[in-house]
Amino acid sequence: MVGVIQRIMFFICVFGLSGGIVTASPPSQSPMNTSNLIQDGGFEQEGEGWEACGNVALVDAQAAGAEFVYSGRYAVVMGVNADGSGCPQLPDFTTPKQILSQQVSIPGNAAAVTVSFWFRAAAGTTVDVFLANSFYQFDPSLIGVKLGTFPTDQPPGWQLYRTVLQGERLERVRGQTLRFAIVIQGGTGVGPNTVLLIDDVQVIAADGRTAASPLPPALRGDGSRPLAVIRAEGQNRWLYRMDTDGTNTQLIYRGLLDNVRYPAWSPNGQRIAVVDNNTWPWPTPDPDPQNNLSASAITVINADGSSARQVYQTQSRKGSRCPFLPGPGDPTETPSLILRISSVQWLPDNNRIAATQTGFGVFCNGSLAPGGTSDILSVTPPSPVASPLAQYAARPSVNRNGQVLFDGFDLSSPRSNRADGVWERDPGAQPPSETRLIAHSADRSPAWAPDGRRFAVVRQTTSPSADVSERTFAIMLYDRQILNNPRMLLFADHGRSVSSLSWSPDGAYLVYTLERFDGRSDIWWLDVSSGATGPITTDGQALEAAWRPVSQSRVHLPLVIR
Known part of the structure; x- marks a missing residue:
């Protein structure tokens, strides 16, 4: 009964x-x-x-x-x-x-x-x-x-x-x-x-979705801890600085080909690294346009937008000539290998940069070849040579102790022994060790808090349905010493998805990118203690933001934009 x-x-x-x-x-x-x-x-x-x-x-x-x-x-x-x-x-x-x-x-x-x-x-x-x-x-x-x-x-x-x-x-x-x-x-x-x-x-009997809260007084802009923000201006992707309340927006870098992404402040707050999407060969294009492939550079600029310099450039590789015509010596089309940078993060020595380099094959008709690569590289400016940091990995986040959190991917490669989930690399161990902290692919994009102990991740939940098209994204907060009991900070049913987490210098707030239901995106703040959230931008043109890691005096911005 x-x-x-x-x-x-x-x-x-x-x-x-x-x-x-x-x-x-x-x-x-x-x-x-x-x-x-x-x-x-x-x-x-x-x-x-x-x-x-x-x-x-x-x-x-x-x-x-x-x-x-x-x-x-x-x-x-x-x-x-x-x-x-x-x-x-x-x-x-x-x-x-x-x-x-x-x-x-x-x-x-x-x-x-x-x-x-x-x-x-x-x-x-x-x-x-x-x-x-x-x-x-x-x-x-x-x-x-x-x-x-x-x-x-x-x-x-x-x-x-x-x-x-x-x-x-x-x-x-x-x-x-x-x-x-x-x-x-x-x-x-x-x-x-x-x-x-x-x-x-x-x-x-009401719509109970996440609603915007008023901006906290602590986030009123004073220029001391600005955001580096990528904004979409038509087909262009440019780098701006703005205060934490969305005011004082100033363009500081347009990029090599007007396609800049993924800003990252240096630990001392004096420089910004960005991904500068361009073509290969660079800077001198091939006379045959068919041989110019999509590629990326890592560019470092001063906090005021001056002194831009490229410290690393991917070298994509051309496959068969297009349109492909099978012949006796070339019966099968070879796809072009496209190498791109999809994230950058400074290491605590204030000099080296950890970057995600992804690679994928593209045929002449635009279709993708099976498989792909995703590796984390270490770049030490001004040397243009990168060294491997972690294979089958992406989106590194580095704490003040040098420990690296990153996403692991099982790419179904016979060379891959990496499982899905969130991993930690400890360079202080001899030899450097890697530990799988979260053995579930739902949690991605880890971001260390300034205290070096907590970290936030983006979770793809199964609410309201296991169907991928209906899932709601969330932000979870983990304690490195107590991994079995994370706290949900945000249930993001006020938009399609969240990404690009960045902490405030005091660890009290996060900023994140909210993809709206209309496909555009804005930057929102999140109070870590209360879960309150609200928009910093509202025009749907902000793609990602990075919070300056240290509070300093206002930086003069030049009138000439690089």
């Missing part, structure tokens, strides 16, 4: 869910001021109003550890001992392994409906989320909607599941009395180590 959640206290010992770290309160960047239509959404009344089957149970933080709840004392645990006991047979003659459900009435005048909950999961099964017709009827072709499906194979930490119903989906639920339901279906195998923790369930 279907019943209430079992009032027993589970102790869970699962890899990735152990420890004793108190989790943070829900971030304030997504306020939900409308009353919750769910009774006891945080389970602090021990599941009052909920129904469940299949050994759904409460977990008590006082018994199992604070990391087993998101907030308060109690959370719900699913997956453990999921056996379908008491669960009804569905019309398709299957029996779910577990159901967590509560009746909810949707107002007839709701302008939107937001469904959200916090969850933490490990090991493999699949979870469905519904506003359903009844406890035993989940067919969305009847009344209600299927909100999404996600796997329990998740990276560490608590994360937010949130979806907003509008349009046709809203019409299907408005004015209806339905069942909010989290279901582990009968046809899905539930492994012995599968755990799904649920807390702080909310259904509100």
Whole structure:
């Protein structure tokens, strides 16, 4: 028989869910001021109003550890001992392994409906989320909607599941009395180590997506800690300086061919390195335009835009002549090898630069050849020669101790022994060591905080669906010494994606690039302690920004732009 959640206290010992770290309160960047239509959404009344089957149970933080709840004392645990006991047979003659459900009435005048909950999961099964017709009827072709499906194979930490119903989906639920339901279906195998923790369930009759907050007084621009920002001006990509509130915008570098990307301040704040996209050969083009290939340079300029000098240039290689005509001596087309720089980061000695160099093959018709390369190189100006730092790697971030975080890629190459995830290289070890810190490809683009201990990553979540086109991006904060319990700083459902994280000198804020729903992008700030966020630019032309690492006096900007 279907019943209430079992009032027993589970102790869970699962890899990735152990420890004793108190989790943070829900971030304030997504306020939900409308009353919750769910009774006891945080389970602090021990599941009052909920129904469940299949050994759904409460977990008590006082018994199992604070990391087993998101907030308060109690959370719900699913997956453990999921056996379908008491669960009804569905019309398709299957029996779910577990159901967590509560009746909810949707107002007839709701302008939107937001469904959200916090969850933490490990090991493999699949979870469905519904506003359903009844406890035993989940067919969305009847009344209600299927909100999404996600796997329990998740990276560490608590994360937010949130979806907003509008349009046709809203019409299907408005004015209806339905069942909010989290279901582990009968046809899905539930492994012995599968755990799904649920807390702080909310259904509100409003659009509860992340909203912009007012600019904090600490970010009002005074010129002492400016941003280096790449802006799109028509087809051009130019480097600007601007204050942290988006004012005092000044163009300082146009680039070799008006295509500048990925700025990085030197540790002393005196120079800026950028990727200067151009062609190879450079600086003297080949007389035959077909032999001029896409390439990149690393350019270093002073903080005021003066004294630009190229310190490294990629050397792409020409393949078969185009259009390709097979002949006796050349029966198969050889693709051109395009080598580009896709990120730069200074090392703490204030001299060397770590850069990601990617390579890919291109045929005459524009199609890409199978495979590719992505390696991190070390460049020491003024020498134009680069040395390898890490293979099958990208997007390095270097802390004050010289430890390098980077993305690892399994490129399906017979020479690659690199697995997906976030890696750390410690050059202080003898020989230098590499450690895989996060063994999940959902977390990418690590960025060390100024304290050299915390780091932020961009996470591609599975909310509201495992479908890539529907996933929401997030920003997670890790402590290097406690990797199993990161904190979600931002759930970025106010845009398509986030990228290009950069820390403030004091470690209190991040800036990030938000790709808007219209395909354009802006720079936003993020308060690390509260989760509040808001725009620095609003015209959709900012591509990425880097925060000056040290606070210094204002730097005079010349009238002549390089």
